Amino acid sequence: xxxxxxxxxxxxxxxxxxxxxxxxxxxxxxxxxxxxxxxxxxxxxxxxxxxxxxxxxxxxxxxxxxxxxxxxxxxxxxxxxxxxxxxxxxxxxxxxxxxxxxxxx
Amino acid sequence: xxxxxxxxxxxxxxxxxxxxxxxxxxxxxxxxxxxxxxxxxxxxxxxxxxxxxxxxxxxxxxxxxxxxxxxxxxxxxxxxxxxxxxxxxxxxxxxxxxxxxxxxxxxxxxxxxxxxxxxxxxxxxxxxxxxxxxxxxxxxxxxxxxxxxxxxxxxxxxxxxxxxxxxxxxxxxxxxxxxxxxxxxxxxxxxxxxxxxxxxxxxxxxxxxxxxxxxxxxxxxxxxxxxxxxxxxxxxxxxxxxxxxxxxxxxxxxxxxxxxxxxxxxxxxxxxxxxxxxxxxxxxxxxxxxxxxxxxxxxxxxxxxxxxxxxxxxxxxxxxxxxxxxxxxxxxxxxxxxxxxxxxxxxxxxxxxxxxxxxxxxxxxxxxxxxxxxxxxxxxxxxxxxxxxxxxxxxxxxxxxxxxxxxxxxxxxxxxxxxxxxxxxxxxxxxxxxxxxxxxxxxxxxxxxxxxxxxxxxxxxxxxxxxxxxxxxxxxxxxxxxxxx
Numbered sequence: 001x002x003x004x005x006x007x008x009x010x011x012x013x014x015x016x017x018x019x020x021x022x023x024x025x026x027x028x029x030x031x032x033x034x035x036x037x038x039x040x041x042x043x044x045x046x047x048x049x050x051x052x053x054x055x056x057x058x059x060x061x062x063x064x065x066x067x068x069x070x071x072x073x074x075x076x077x078x079x080x081x082x083x084x085x086x087x088x089x090x091x092x093x094x095x096x097x098x099x100x101x102x103x104x105x
Numbered sequence: 106x107x108x109x110x111x112x113x114x115x116x117x118x119x120x121x122x123x124x125x126x127x128x129x130x131x132x133x134x135x136x137x138x139x140x141x142x143x144x145x146x147x148x149x150x151x152x153x154x155x156x157x158x159x160x161x162x163x164x165x166x167x168x169x170x171x172x173x174x175x176x177x178x179x180x181x182x183x184x185x186x187x188x189x190x191x192x193x194x195x196x197x198x199x200x201x202x203x204x205x206x207x208x209x210x211x212x213x214x215x216x217x218x219x220x221x222x223x224x225x226x227x228x229x230x231x232x233x234x235x236x237x238x239x240x241x242x243x244x245x246x247x248x249x250x251x252x253x254x255x256x257x258x259x260x261x262x263x264x265x266x267x268x269x270x271x272x273x274x275x276x277x278x279x280x281x282x283x284x285x286x287x288x289x290x291x292x293x294x295x296x297x298x299x300x301x302x303x304x305x306x307x308x309x310x311x312x313x314x315x316x317x318x319x320x321x322x323x324x325x326x327x328x329x330x331x332x333x334x335x336x337x338x339x340x341x342x343x344x345x346x347x348x349x350x351x352x353x354x355x356x357x358x359x360x361x362x363x364x365x366x367x368x369x370x371x372x373x374x375x376x377x378x379x380x381x382x383x384x385x386x387x388x389x390x391x392x393x394x395x396x397x398x399x400x401x402x403x404x405x406x407x408x409x410x411x412x413x414x415x416x417x418x419x420x421x422x423x424x425x426x427x428x429x430x431x432x433x434x435x436x437x438x439x440x441x442x443x444x445x446x447x448x449x450x451x452x453x454x455x456x457x458x459x460x461x462x463x464x465x466x467x468x469x470x471x472x473x474x475x476x477x478x479x480x481x482x483x484x485x486x487x488x489x490x491x492x493x494x495x496x497x498x499x500x501x502x503x504x505x506x507x508x509x510x511x512x513x514x515x516x517x518x519x520x521x522x523x524x525x526x527x528x529x530x531x532x533x534x535x536x537x538x539x540x541x542x543x544x545x546x547x548x549x550x551x552x553x554x555x556x557x558x559x560x561x562x563x564x565x566x567x568x569x570x571x572x573x574x575x576x577x578x579x580x581x582x583x584x585x586x587x588x589x590x
Contacts, residue, residue, distance in 0.1 A: 100429055
């Protein structure tokens with residue numbers, strides 16, 4: 001019986017996949033870095049795939065170890081006039097806004 | 106003066122309360138020793154002159170009822186400190202100065218302590234040797250070119266070298282307990298939800314916890330009492346009745362049941378570690394506790410589970426560093442190019458690796474196979490502990506599978522680095538408290554630690570067992586001050 005077939009179809013992470021993940025991660029990688037990442041990620045995933053040995057069909061996933069329900073609070077504004085604090089660490093100075101490269105032509 | 110830094114936190118507090126020492130004298134002594142210890146590279150940011158000013162101000166009108174009256178303290182650079190640069194060991198935060206204070210550090214300052222500076226750590230707490238820090242590796246005061254453990258490596262080095270009387274670290278997979286073990290000090294990872302995560306640079310939010318690191322169990326109990334609090338600013342903070350951990354500390358553990366999990370006897374574990382564990386069992390028996398063999402059958406699956414859950418959460422948490430809000434930006438031809446260059450230049454190799462793993466396991470088509478699978482196995486791991494705690498009050502294991510290793514020894518092999526956390530990671534996955542206490546030395550004279558794992562919210566019992574064992578072990582750290590010329 002096959003426990004979880006999905007593990008078998010990628011087998012190894014190729015350069016094309018690395019470049020796809022780097023796009024999704026918004027981290028630029030050149031050819032050399034991509035090759036190194038492929039080696040590292042393949043060895044890590046080889047190690048991770050040990051989980052494949054376990055049958056977990058009837059196990060509920062654990063999403064939080066804290067077995068409490070989230071507390072509700074009144075929807076009241078507690079902090080005001082924080083603009084200066086919020087933009088203080090902006091790399092490009094402007095007292096009113098965050099500034100980014102032009103988005104609309 | 107030179108004797109001041111050798112005193113434990115409890116001794117310093119007593120001397121300040123008895124007016125035998127002023128906060129200024131104490132602060133100056135730690136500043137002086139820290140300045141002579143730059144070779145350890147324990148600090149990322151020094152705040153020494155401000156610390157001395159604060160100490161003088163404290164002495165003008167000392168409030169001696171506080172729990173940490175005028176005590177200087179350096180903290181891990183993962184805690185946001187208002188108006189003091191906070192880097193998380195990363196280039197991407199090298200220009201970031203928070204406009205707010207973390208709840209845990211605020212609790213410390215509220216009890217009279219004074220910030221000495223910010224301590225080095227692995228970048229975004231991702232590492233087991235402090236070698237991933239943008240600010241360079243940290244020396245272990247035990248021996249030259251030895252890692253102090255990680256990610257709280259600056260913290261463990263600074264406490265062991267007596268540059269700070271006590272400190273706080275954070276622990277996502279062992280980042281307090283493993284460095285404590287490598288440097289011969291005590292480190293506690295509290296129950297998830299015990300200490301607020303507000304203002305701590307996030308790594309993996311379902312696993313991260315702050316905790317104390319100290320020279321001994323008493324000091325550790327006192328600092329834990331100060332930092333553990335319910336906080337509405339952290340939605341996973343838990344509102345339970347907290348003990349007066351320091352006041353209620355007792356070495357009477359007669360009749361306590363201590364579990365020994367057979368799965369922690371891993372292949373290739375050095376004989377020294379095996380012997381240390383046996384000695385630990387004898388100490389516990391000497392204290393009048395009962396030893397019970399238990400099984401935690403899914404132990405071997407903890408690390409693979411961790412290396413899905415932690416990177417997945419990290420990839421999501423670190424998405425906020427986009428070159429817009431946190432001080433560092435690399436120029437790009439357009440917005441997307443700016444994001445990609447900022448993150449490529451701002452993050453180090455290990456952080457990029459983990460963001461990539463996390464992105465991959467959460468990406469379309471792989472979510473069920475990896476992330477959901479890991480969450481299910483995480484449940485099985487937690488069930489193992491729940492089952493064990495029907496029979497025992499606490500569990501005794503080694504803290505790490507080896508003593509500290511040399512700088513550079515494991516940097517080329519991520520998996521061998523990850524294996525270092527084999528005994529600590531299951532505790533985070535189950536959200537339990539764990540403490541590492543120094544318990545002996547290996548043949549090279551390097552310290553080795555034992556870990557006690559407790560039931561959720563049972564830190565008092567955990568500290569009591571550690572306190573009783575500490576008395577029997579009578580550990581002496583071998584620090585020669587080799588780095589002071």
